[in-house]
Amino acid sequence: MKGSPVQPAPRTPRLVVAAPLRLEGFAIGRADLPPGTVIVRTGMGPDKAHRANRVVRDARPDAVAVVGLAGGLTVETKPGDVVVASEVRLADGTVTGTCPTAPLLAGELRRAGLRVHVGPVVSVAQVAVGSARAELAATGAIAVDMESAALAPGAGTRPFAVIRVIVDTPDQPLGRIDLVRRGVAGLRTINQLGPAIRAWVEAVSSRRLLLAEPRAFCAGVERAIEVVERALEIHGAPVYVRKQIVHNTHVVADLASRGAVFVEELDEVPPGATVVFSAHGVAPAIWDEAGERDLAVIDATCPLVEKVHAEARRFTARGDTVLLIGHSGHEEVDGTLGEAPGRIQLVESAAAVEDLEVADPERVTYLMQTTLAVDEAEEVVDALRDRFPAVVGPGSADICYATSNRQNAVRRVAAEAELVLVVGSENSSNSRRLVEVSERDGVAAHLVESVEDVQLDWLKGVRTVGISAGASAPPLLVEELTAALSGLGSASVSVRSVGSESISFHLPKEVRRPLSERR
CATH class of the missing domain: 3.40.50.11270 (Rossmann fold)
Incomplete structure (x- = not known):
């Protein structure tokens, strides 16, 4: 019997790094960049940078990064800080290139311990000093250089990044004494950029992005x-x-x-x-x-939470022992328990049911936290029914429609995805349940506060990503995540819906x- 043919290892995308000055090129060349990276020293200024685009294109890159030193334009940027461009402009405001993956790169660099800013970078023909800096800052740019805007067209439609290390600012201009010290410090910071750039390049790929519907605000x-x-x-x-x-x-x-x-x-x-x-x-x-x-x-x-409170009052008033299925410490649970202190017991898992003690097994009622995972809650209810056959539940489901809908939608995207990203805060119960739902279906999932929390190594080799958001997460955060992932290569974005919501x-x-x- 012949064995299956050996599949070739995926090719690491080819990275071209454009570095204006020889020392900048030397510093990034010593960083931990992917094998096969091509470093192009463009020379200083927009004219030389523009001519270098031919060399960049001839290297047949899959991704292009501009790396070097720059001047800060805002009070927030300090010497030694890193600026990741969201877009690059000319002094007249013309945008020559956008960098949608900037938040992803910024997140990697922050996790590496660097102080990072994201925003527009403006390129000028001559070194900007004094009032010229103030005028550029008034346009909303956060850093100034001389080459990035000219190099952006060389990337074409490929993933494009600009990473600059600040060496001077309006309130901390370069003097002769500072020039060498800050320059050396800036080059050392450039040398630290390698792992983040490498992770960025290794995540470059064409992908399918599947948006769960409904998602975000309820x-x-x-x-x-x-x-x-x-x-x-x-x-x-x-x-x-x-x-x-x-x-x-x-x-x-x-x-x-x-x-x-x-x-x-x-x-x-x-x-x-x-x-x-x-x-x-x-x-x-x-x-x-x-x-x-x-x-x-x-x-x-x-x-819908008030409904659970009303049920707690009604059932305890008629003498039932009320068992509240939920998670200890959650504010919703604390509020419901407070409706009848001592007469409502919290049940956090099916395993905990065995230890419950009730005054009258014939008068037992269960209620639920509204943001539970549906299948998790059903396991607890089954255990309650086994232990207390007379137990009754609320007249209508306690788990809210939005929680159930978002969980069903995540299952829909998890059926096709290799990875699911859920936008939401760590203390959001319904968001955490979405992650658990995906994981129970055998698909890796992560909860992220925003796009900057996405670790690029999660994306390596992944071609289909599902995206959802908890009921308390703003829709804008999903849009930002989708845009950033789309910037890593050609992407198709489609929706997997289990229905729309019209409740108000x-x-x-x-x-x-x-x-x-x-x-």
Whole structure:
């Protein structure tokens, strides 16, 4: 019997690095770059860089990177910092090249311990000093060089990156004494760029990107965010919010920038102030405390969470032992347990069911945290039914429609994908469940706060990537991730849908617009 033919090892994409100066080329040449990398010394200035494009193209690159030193234009950039260009421009504002993979590279460089900035880089014909720097900074550029904009056309449609190390800034200009010291320090930093560039090149490939639908914001999250926005419009800043309004750091940071003040407990809120309760709900004791402090409360609890609270009150009032399936420490769970302290027991797993003690096995009811994995919850329910045959559940499912829909959509993309990326914060229960759903289906998955959290070695050899986002993650983060992955090579983007969502919830009366103001 003849054996199967041996498949050749995948070819490492060919990288061409353009370095303007001999010392810059020497520094990057000593870095840990992929085998076969071609280093082109372009010479200083746009004219020489433009002529070097022919050499870059003749090397038949799969990816092109420009590496060298540069001047900083903002107060945030300091000598020794690394700038990764999001785009390169001429001084007149003309964009000659875009770099969609910049966030991916920036993430790798930050994990390597470097201080990194992402933004536009402008190229000029002469060294920019004094007022010229200020004028360039006013355009939004964060760094200035003389070659990158001229080299961008040489990359064509191939993945293109610009990585520059800052040697001077408007408030720290180069003097004769500083020139050598900062130049040497900058070259040493260039020498550290190799592993990140290597990971970037090894991730270059054509891919299929499969977007799970539905994904990102659900109706309860949109409502909670709008509650804070409307409260700020009506009352002005500050408006206090107990806990995170939803479990997403980007949402919280955005609202904080507009005047929302997030606190852990109500004793941090000044008496008489306005406070918003988060989408996860609170226990009655928190309401009592708010009343004692004379706080003006706006309740942003998701209506589906409030449903579970109402069930907890009803079932305990009739004498049942209520078993709440959920995760300890989650704010939603804490709020539900607080509806009847001591009369609701938390059940975190099927294995924990064996240790439960109830007063009357004939009067047992179960409820669920709304953001559980459906199959995980069903395992616990099956165990409860085995232990307490008379157990009953809520009249309708506690796990919310958005959680179930997103899990089903992830399964849909996982059926085709080699890797699934879920956008969401670490403390987002529903986002973490999406990762677990994919992993239970045998597909590697990772939870990322944003595109910069994607580790490029996850992508090596992967040709089909599924993308989803938890119900508290902004859709923009998915768009940024999709754009960055598309920048690693030719990409087809398609949607795998299990249906659309049209549910919406009314705002609390405290922030509703009068009919005359509604569109």
